[in-house]
Amino acid sequence: MTTFTSLRSSKSQSPCRYRGCSSRHIFYIFLHIQIYKFPDGFPMGGPLSSLVADIFMDDLETRFLSSEPLSPHIRHWSRYVDDVLCVWHGSRTDLKLCLDRLNTICPSLQFTLEIGGQQINFLDLTISLKEYQNVLSPSFNIFRKSTFTGVAIHSSSLHPRAHKAAAVTSAIHRMVSIPLDADARKEETSTIKKIASLNNLNVDIDLMIRRISAHTLLRENRVPPPTNNTKERWLRLPYMGAASDKLASLLRRYGYRVGFYPVSTVGDLVRLKDRSTPLDQSGIYQLSCGMCPAVYIGQTGRKLSTRLSEHRTALKPTSTKKSAFAAHCRSKRHDFNKLEVSLLHACPKGRLMNRLEETETIAAAISRKEHLLNDLSATFVNPFIRYYLGYAPHNTDDNVNIPFPT
Numbered sequence: 001m002t003t004f005t006s007l008r009s010s011k012s013q014s015p016c017r018y019r020g021c022s023s024r025h026i027f028y029i030f031l032h033i034q035i036y037k038f039p040d041g042f043p044m045g046g047p048l049s050s051l052v053a054d055i056f057m058d059d060l061e062t063r064f065l066s067s068e069p070l071s072p073h074i075r076h077w078s079r080y081v082d083d084v085l086c087v088w089h090g091s092r093t094d095l096k097l098c099l100d101r102l103n104t105i106c107p108s109l110q111f112t113l114e115i116g117g118q119q120i121n122f123l124d125l126t127i128s129l130k131e132y133q134n135v136l137s138p139s140f141n142i143f144r145k146s147t148f149t150g151v152a153i154h155s156s157s158l159h160p161r162a163h164k165a166a167a168v169t170s171a172i173h174r175m176v177s178i179p180l181d182a183d184a185r186k187e188e189t190s191t192i193k194k195i196a197s198l199n200n201l202n203v204d205i206d207l208m209i210r211r212i213s214a215h216t217l218l219r220e221n222r223v224p225p226p227t228n229n230t231k232e233r234w235l236r237l238p239y240m241g242a243a244s245d246k247l248a249s250l251l252r253r254y255g256y257r258v259g260f261y262p263v264s265t266v267g268d269l270v271r272l273k274d275r276s277t278p279l280d281q282s283g284i285y286q287l288s289c290g291m292c293p294a295v296y297i298g299q300t301g302r303k304l305s306t307r308l309s310e311h312r313t314a315l316k317p318t319s320t321k322k323s324a325f326a327a328h329c330r331s332k333r334h335d336f337n338k339l340e341v342s343l344l345h346a347c348p349k350g351r352l353m354n355r356l357e358e359t360e361t362i363a364a365a366i367s368r369k370e371h372l373l374n375d376l377s378a379t380f381v382n383p384f385i386r387y388y389l390g391y392a393p394h395n396t397d398d399n400v401n402i403p404f405p406t
């Protein structure tokens, strides 16, 4: 709760006074029987914040437009969150007066004014007034900030095709839904082609424009089909390449839609904290015998150095600690001190660690075969990981019937 500096606690049972109150608006939340009030706004990113902010703005706008004496000068008013496009027919002095009154309604909410003249940028549009037969009429163009580079998800990135294509499909959808004139449409088509080329997307933009335009037209003019009461079932899965696409089409047959998420994020590429040595971290590790090709894959939620010392202790015949690697060194008389340790994945204990251990163990079982020291009959392997790696265990009583990729 310390995040909310202006949060005050009140034990009073007064109801929310938002609707119909003539004084200041105060937001309340109920938490652990106590009532907390936010005297000046809601926390950024809170689940209710955007909804309440929109209700607040809607009320503020309605009250302003109905009470403002200069409102007859407003020929057009459209608002998106806190950006307002206003067509004003009056003097600049009156406009300034009108703005001052708008800014007195809620002192913590101050609007600024940008006077456009013949042309103004509003959200992602450039709106210009052009004269045609002595009449001024608006024409539209797509507005992009000067910082826009066009860089999106590169085609070589491990992302679903739809995610990569979104940079151009969203731009095409916007283009066909806005009444652009011929020159603006030509310019926008050229920009979209540049975005596709920059991200190495092998798509036919002209064909996509024709298809999306046709779909939009059909959707607008089609009689809606009778509503089907069966609810769409969605699954959220990590995207892992071609096998994921195949899995999605398989699941579609059984009435499931799949939403993919990328397995690696920018956060994985950037480490802001000081790096600690692999022996000081927890995660998935590999022990390789220095005298033969034998390997062992393991996980530890503690420091790798602590787990390693347990493997060493297990070398003693009297030790109660169990270690397949120590057992190998003992039976083959291979020198434990010649082992090589590598931390394959640094991660905390939990589901991710279990899945990574299963993945690495199966990958080693496939590539190292009999040299892997792990007891595979005692290793549980998640069916999805088995599917992705195309691994069929031979010696487990497993009756989960999952089709394997061919």
Ligand SMILES: [Zn+2]
Pocket: 289, 290, 291, 292, 293, 294, 328, 332, 334
């Ligand atoms: Zn060995």
